[in-house]
Amino acid sequence: MTILNVGLIGCGNISTAYLMLAPTFKDIRFVAVSDVNEDAALARGKEFGIKARTVSDLLAADDIDIVVNLTIPAAHYDVTKRILDAGKHAYTEKPLVLTLKQAKSLADLAATKGLRIGSAPDTFLGSAHQQARAIIDEGGIGTVTSGTAHFMGPGMEMWHPNPDFFFQPGGGPVLDMGPYYITNFVQLIGPVKRVAALTSSAQTERTITSEPRAGETIPVGTPTNIHALLAFENGATITLSTSWDVKAHNHRNMELYGTEGALFVPDPNHFGGALAQADAMGQVTEVPVWDHPFGKLNWDLEKETPRANYRTAGLADMAAAIIADRPHRCGLELAVHVTDVMTSILKSGETGQFVDMTTTCDRPAALGPDAARELLKEDA
Ligand SMILES: NC(=O)c1ccc[n+]([C@@H]2O[C@H](COP(=O)([O-])OP(=O)(O)OC[C@H]3O[C@@H](n4cnc5c(N)ncnc54)[C@H](O)[C@@H]3O)[C@@H](O)[C@H]2O)c1
Numbered sequence: 001m002t003i004l005n006v007g008l009i010g011c012g013n014i015s016t017a018y019l020m021l022a023p024t025f026k027d028i029r030f031v032a033v034s035d036v037n038e039d040a041a042l043a044r045g046k047e048f049g050i051k052a053r054t055v056s057d058l059l060a061a062d063d064i065d066i067v068v069n070l071t072i073p074a075a076h077y078d079v080t081k082r083i084l085d086a087g088k089h090a091y092t093e094k095p096l097v098l099t100l101k102q103a104k105s106l107a108d109l110a111a112t113k114g115l116r117i118g119s120a121p122d123t124f125l126g127s128a129h130q131q132a133r134a135i136i137d138e139g140g141i142g143t144v145t146s147g148t149a150h151f152m153g154p155g156m157e158m159w160h161p162n163p164d165f166f167f168q169p170g171g172g173p174v175l176d177m178g179p180y181y182i183t184n185f186v187q188l189i190g191p192v193k194r195v196a197a198l199t200s201s202a203q204t205e206r207t208i209t210s211e212p213r214a215g216e217t218i219p220v221g222t223p224t225n226i227h228a229l230l231a232f233e234n235g236a237t238i239t240l241s242t243s244w245d246v247k248a249h250n251h252r253n254m255e256l257y258g259t260e261g262a263l264f265v266p267d268p269n270h271f272g273g274a275l276a277q278a279d280a281m282g283q284v285t286e287v288p289v290w291d292h293p294f295g296k297l298n299w300d301l302e303k304e305t306p307r308a309n310y311r312t313a314g315l316a317d318m319a320a321a322i323i324a325d326r327p328h329r330c331g332l333e334l335a336v337h338v339t340d341v342m343t344s345i346l347k348s349g350e351t352g353q354f355v356d357m358t359t360t361c362d363r364p365a366a367l368g369p370d371a372a373r374e375l376l377k378e379d380a
Helices: 015-023 037-049 057-061 075-084 102-111 125-137 163-167 172-189 313-322 332-351 368-374
Strands: 005-008 028-034 066-069 089-092 117-121 144-152 193-200 205-207 218-219 225-233 235-242 254-258 261-265 276-278 285-287
Touching: 005 015, 005 235, 005 313, 015 037, 015 089, 015 313, 028 037, 028 057, 037 332, 057 075, 066 075, 066 313, 075 089, 075 102, 089 163, 089 313, 102 117, 102 163, 102 332, 117 313, 117 332, 125 172, 125 254, 125 261, 144 172, 163 218, 172 193, 172 225, 172 235, 172 332, 193 332, 225 332, 313 368
Parallel strands: 005 028, 005 066, 066 089, 089 117, 144 235
Antiparallel strands: 144 254, 193 225, 205 218, 225 235, 254 261, 261 276, 276 285
């Protein structure tokens, strides 16, 4: 059985989830970690019993097939380019990059070198979102004609230890959280045709309340409140609001309205959650949860609200796809298109004009229960 060896660059907050969850999947094995901050790499390596290397050594290693980029968004382009230049497949956290130009340049480089790029988010592979996909594909709500999505909250400076990057170009709620919502819409109903948006910021600086930097102020250099309209190629029109200037709200995460009903989709930043569906008469019922492995609770089990967390599923799918020589679901065309959508939303906010997409993509293949089980180790 082939197992692909994986190296990791960026030993910050999210690296813990990757290293904890990777052993669940059958085609990947983390063999090295690195960080520009070598102490961070040493600490993470020690925690998980994995060799810590310098970034250059990790890239030069001939026993590594895929390198995962978990650095901050502003470093994504340079680090992914270095991974490809080193002749390795790259899998990056979201957002893929910060501009469409960077996305196309990486796509060209990957094509020239015959290497893959995969990009988070992979939460759309979760049980709830794949069940929503199955309902839509079976015509459960007819043709989807419109919808809404809302990701709004008070910010990131109250939980992240180093929240600076969230408030600089490349951060902001569209590039940070938009990938979850827009990627899920694309997998559910297809690619976007044009967008428009209004953008603003409620504050010019924010005060960190999380430790260890509580009390420090950080500047805001990117919009933190974005209301966008998305026209999809299939004719559907969607309202998307993302904000870090909202103390509380009462909207559902995602709603899709069809000619024969409506579908209420849970948080696309998570793999599980409950779906509700309305019939043609507008009668709403909870959808019985199907038996999908990426809905099984495995995270925060000791807390009041345990979750299903299968982060690294996208990486595992890419490894399986390399082995089987098939397209991977968290694919490059999808990530490039989502980058186009997000950067066009910000451009529309600056110019006051509608912006037409210059990219498109196919919907990624569905990941039903059997296909998801295939990615897992037998005892997972
Ligand atoms: N924290 C989360 O819950 C979360 C969830 C999903 C996705 N993400 C995404 O994951 C990425 C990382 O987020 P995080 O919260 O772990 O950030 P973080 O700031 O905690 O960690 C980033 C790490 O990358 C290292 N780094 C930065 N530039 C580097 C470079 N050029 N070369 C090598 N190392 C470099 C830093 O030293 C740091 O250790 C971001 O793109 C973020 O959007 C984070």
